[in-house]
Amino acid sequence: MMDVKLHDIGEGMSEGEIVQLLVKPGDHVLVDQPLVEVQTDKVTAELPSPFAGKVETIYVEAGEVIEVGGTLLTISPISQHAEQTLLPNRKKRILAAPFTRKIARENNVDIEEVKGTGPAGRITDEDVFRHLATTQKPEEKETEKAIEKEANERTIPFSTRRKQISAKMKKSTLTIPHVTHFDEVDVTNILEMKKTMKEKNGQSISVAAFYIKAVCVALKEFPIFNSELKEDEGLIYLKPDLHIGLATDTEEGLIVPVIHHCDKHSIIEIHNKMKNLHHAAMNNELTSKNLSESTFTISNAGPLGSTGATPIINYPQVALLAFHKTKKMPVVTENDEIIIRSIMSISMTFDHRIADGGTSMRFTNRFIELIEQPSLLLMELV
Amino acid sequence: MVVGEIIHEKDVVIIGAGPAGYEAALRAAKNGRDVTLIDRFHLGGECLHKGCIPSKLLATAARKLWEKTPGVTMTPTFSMAQWQEDKTHLINRMEKGLQDRFKSNNIECVKGQASFLSQERIGVEQGEKFEVWSFNHAIIATGSRPSTPTFLTIDHPNIVPLEQLYTLSSLPSHIILFGADYLTIEAASTFRALGVEVTIVTDQEDILLDWDESIRRESKRQFKKQKVSLFTGVSNCKAKEVDLALVFRNVRGESVEVNTKLIAYSIGRKGNGESLGLDQAGIDVQDDWGISISEGCETSRENVYACGDITEGPFSAVKGIKQGKTAADHCCGRKSAYSLECLPKVIHTQTPMSSVGFTEKEAIEAGYEVITASSSMRENGYAMITGNTEGKVVIHRDRESHVLLGFHAIGAGAVELIEKAALAIEMGARDEDFIYPYTPHPGYGEAWTDAVERTVESKVKTKVIQ
Numbered sequence: 105m106m107d108v109k110l111h112d113i114g115e116g117m118s119e120g121e122i123v124q125l126l127v128k129p130g131d132h133v134l135v136d137q138p139l140v141e142v143q144t145d146k147v148t149a150e151l152p153s154p155f156a157g158k159v160e161t162i163y164v165e166a167g168e169v170i171e172v173g174g175t176l177l178t179i180s181p182i183s184q185h186a187e188q189t190l191l192p193n194r195k196k197r198i199l200a201a202p203f204t205r206k207i208a209r210e211n212n213v214d215i216e217e218v219k220g221t222g223p224a225g226r227i228t229d230e231d232v233f234r235h236l237a238t239t240q241k242p243e244e245k246e247t248e249k250a251i252e253k254e255a256n257e258r259t260i261p262f263s264t265r266r267k268q269i270s271a272k273m274k275k276s277t278l279t280i281p282h283v284t285h286f287d288e289v290d291v292t293n294i295l296e297m298k299k300t301m302k303e304k305n306g307q308s309i310s311v312a313a314f315y316i317k318a319v320c321v322a323l324k325e326f327p328i329f330n331s332e333l334k335e336d337e338g339l340i341y342l343k344p345d346l347h348i349g350l351a352t353d354t355e356e357g358l359i360v361p362v363i364h365h366c367d368k369h370s371i372i373e374i375h376n377k378m379k380n381l382h383h384a385a386m387n388n389e390l391t392s393k394n395l396s397e398s399t400f401t402i403s404n405a406g407p408l409g410s411t412g413a414t415p416i417i418n419y420p421q422v423a424l425l426a427f428h429k430t431k432k433m434p435v436v437t438e439n440d441e442i443i444i445r446s447i448m449s450i451s452m453t454f455d456h457r458i459a460d461g462g463t464s465m466r467f468t469n470r471f472i473e474l475i476e477q478p479s480l481l482l483m484e485l486v
Numbered sequence: 487m488v489v490g491e492i493i494h495e496k497d498v499v500i501i502g503a504g505p506a507g508y509e510a511a512l513r514a515a516k517n518g519r520d521v522t523l524i525d526r527f528h529l530g531g532e533c534l535h536k537g538c539i540p541s542k543l544l545a546t547a548a549r550k551l552w553e554k555t556p557g558v559t560m561t562p563t564f565s566m567a568q569w570q571e572d573k574t575h576l577i578n579r580m581e582k583g584l585q586d587r588f589k590s591n592n593i594e595c596v597k598g599q600a601s602f603l604s605q606e607r608i609g610v611e612q613g614e615k616f617e618v619w620s621f622n623h624a625i626i627a628t629g630s631r632p633s634t635p636t637f638l639t640i641d642h643p644n645i646v647p648l649e650q651l652y653t654l655s656s657l658p659s660h661i662i663l664f665g666a667d668y669l670t671i672e673a674a675s676t677f678r679a680l681g682v683e684v685t686i687v688t689d690q691e692d693i694l695l696d697w698d699e700s701i702r703r704e705s706k707r708q709f710k711k712q713k714v715s716l717f718t719g720v721s722n723c724k725a726k727e728v729d730l731a732l733v734f735r736n737v738r739g740e741s742v743e744v745n746t747k748l749i750a751y752s753i754g755r756k757g758n759g760e761s762l763g764l765d766q767a768g769i770d771v772q773d774d775w776g777i778s779i780s781e782g783c784e785t786s787r788e789n790v791y792a793c794g795d796i797t798e799g800p801f802s803a804v805k806g807i808k809q810g811k812t813a814a815d816h817c818c819g820r821k822s823a824y825s826l827e828c829l830p831k832v833i834h835t836q837t838p839m840s841s842v843g844f845t846e847k848e849a850i851e852a853g854y855e856v857i858t859a860s861s862s863m864r865e866n867g868y869a870m871i872t873g874n875t876e877g878k879v880v881i882h883r884d885r886e887s888h889v890l891l892g893f894h895a896i897g898a899g900a901v902e903l904i905e906k907a908a909l910a911i912e913m914g915a916r917d918e919d920f921i922y923p924y925t926p927h928p929g930y931g932e933a934w935t936d937a938v939e940r941t942v943e944s945k946v947k948t949k950v951i952q
Contacts, residue, residue: 200914209823
């Protein structure tokens with residue numbers, strides 16, 4: 105039986121409030137599975153289980169304030185290796201050269217079972233191979249070949265970050281029937297605006313800030329894409345707040361920091377927040393708060409490349425919009441003239457349980473309209 | 487997603503930078519793994535800083551002091567203070583060498599007190615800082631520390647664990663060594679050669695109980711000649727703190743009091759496992775010697791290995807080095823293994839001792855019909871040249887199969903030549919396999935070949951020609 109204690113989650117905290125219990129007595133938990141959600145003055149965090157086992161007793165309740173070091177619950181761990189093979193205890197010596205013994209080990213042959221035909225009853229290489237041929241099933245050999253192949257390959261750690269990404273992606277794809285549609289948006293006008301601002305006002309604003317603003321406007325009109333489906337309750341919750349998650353590529357993997365109440369911010373504010381979050385993400389300085397509560401996710405793949413994708417929704421959200429590369433392209437105008445415009449492709453993935461293609465396209469059409477005629481954004485000023 | 491403390495994600499994390507730990511680190515790095523090596527003290531562990539290296543350095547100094555070379559006259563003198571300086575210099579140089587090897591192998595070295603937080607995480611206290619490492623494989627190599635006899639658990643500056651003999655700044659006139667193991671025997675020999683009066687006291691029935699009877703007898707004969715007092719099988723031990731002395735009952739039940747300047751003890755060691763949070767990782771721990779492991783150095787946890795003194799078996803750097811490499815290879819998917827069956831034992835006494843394989847008693851108990859033969863170093867030409875004619879070589883072999891079972895030596899060349907014997911035994915060599923290869927002449931090895939030849943009965947068959 106082992107105690108799980110409230111440890112300092114890295115903010116120099118002295119106590120924490122139990123927000124909710126995520127397990128109950130009798131539950132079987134895996135390593136790193138969240139046990140309780142704890143709120144400190146700075147962050148909300150889920151405490152992961154240090155080991156796999158069965159939850160025995162829970163000492164705390166939701167709402168209770170616990171000091172660091174206080175026992176939260178006990179877990180009886182599952183022994184991973186019920187039978188550990190210890191050193192063999194032999195009386196007489198096994199007569200086999202170390203090289204021969206290695207051949208036996210590598211082929212999972214217990215050298216004690218091999219009959220030696222060599223001088224003085226010594227076990228030779230051939231004796232091991234003969235033993236192997238007469239006792240081993242063919243499929244075992246295949247497995248071993250595969251294992252050996254694997255052993256020779258270089259490995260890199262499957263990091264905690266990657267494990268979390270893996271769990272989220274798996275959950276999302278297994279739950280949500282994904283549909284993605286692609287479209288193109290003419291961003292020439294926005295780029296011009298950006299250029300003018302820089303030249304006239306000396307203000308350099310990322311073009312993504314404009315896109316995010318436009319997404320917020322469109323989401324207000326299509327709240328279905330800012331919702332959460334609770335299948336067991338039979339209800340779709342339309343979220344009152346608009347918190348935009350920004351899929352960010354870091355050295356350690358994908359992470360999604362959040363701009364909270366994004367609709368309440370000006371384009372400049374969005375730009376600044378985006379910059380700060382990006383910096384924090386790159387330097388591993390994001391807090392739990394920075395990473396929680398997003399209601400819609402944007403993936404700005406553009407700077408990296410790609411002209412289309414089928415992104416996976418940030419579960420339990422309903423949709424995700426990805427911006428791809430902007431290219432200068434020849435465009436035929438209404439007057440049948442060919443002109444050069446900056447065109448960006450976008451991919452919109454949505455949960456087909458909740459919305460249909462028509463709604464999704466109406467949503468992206470509105471987004472495209474706002475970007476192609478930036479003056480429309482003025483109409484949305486509050 | 488939860489971001490709590492910053493976690494260093496590493497592939498292989500090794501706790502303990504003694505011989506077992508650093509060999510594991512170097513091997514894992516060579517196998518292409520990303521390695522972190524954590525130690526609370528220095529790189530090199532007990533072996534480099536307190537044990538193997540200092541004791542061998544002092545043994546070497548003592549031997550040189552008495553070396554006689556034909557035609558050369560000089561009177562060497564010894565200064566313990568100067569020796570300490572040279573020792574520090576040597577240790578620093580060796581530690582630097584280790585650092586360079588770690589650096590060129592991209593091994594991250596961390597100084598701090600490590601403990602398991604879970605099956606996959608290790609926390610490290612570095613003064614005010616606490617950082618967390620996650621790992622795919624962890625290797626525990628935290629070593630051991632000396633046990634103290636209960637009657638010596640006194641806070642007295644001149645009652646010390648044996649390793650502290652090698653930190654003295656001057657030589658005491660008399661020391662008592664409480665113990666019967668190889669460390670005690672080695673220290674007795676070294677300090678006696680440096681002119682210190684030495685008394686060995688043990689509650690065991692004899693010294694060197696795990697050694698072959700023949701070698702034990704020869705070692706005691708030499709100690710007697712060197713006027714080292716030996717009390718075995720004593721009881722009711724007590725230390726007198728004022729006018730330092732050890733009081734005990736000898737084997738005949740008579741009360742004995744030996745006055746001394748210093749009492750140093752060596753009665754075994756225990757694994758450094760307490761502060762490691764082994765329960766957090768779910769690793770089974772035994773009472774004294776720490777962690778039991780498989781022949782691949784696996785613990786009861788799939789991704790955690792252990793090697794060196796914290797595992798069962800004798801306390802020995804030789805074992806630790808082998809196990810460190812085994813653990814590192816095993817966690818990289820190789821079917822590596824170690825065994826304690828042919829672990830060579832070596833004592834750097836002034837007349838060095840070594841042993842590998844069965845003692846006569848063990849061989850008989852295992853069911854062999856044992857033939858024993860020996861060769862005295864007095865008959866060895868090279869020993870006469872170098873003036874090291876003390877000691878002998880003793881060989882055991884099986885009568886029926888001719889397989890060599892055990893090599894035991896006390897005499898010049900014992901430390902170097904045991905390698906040949908270890909190889910012979912591991913290969914399952916028979917007498918002729920050892921006799922047939924050439925032996926350099928003149929050389930100490932001739933005594934070893936002689937001894938094996940003597941195990942072969944000389945039955946010369948005569949054929950009558952008609």
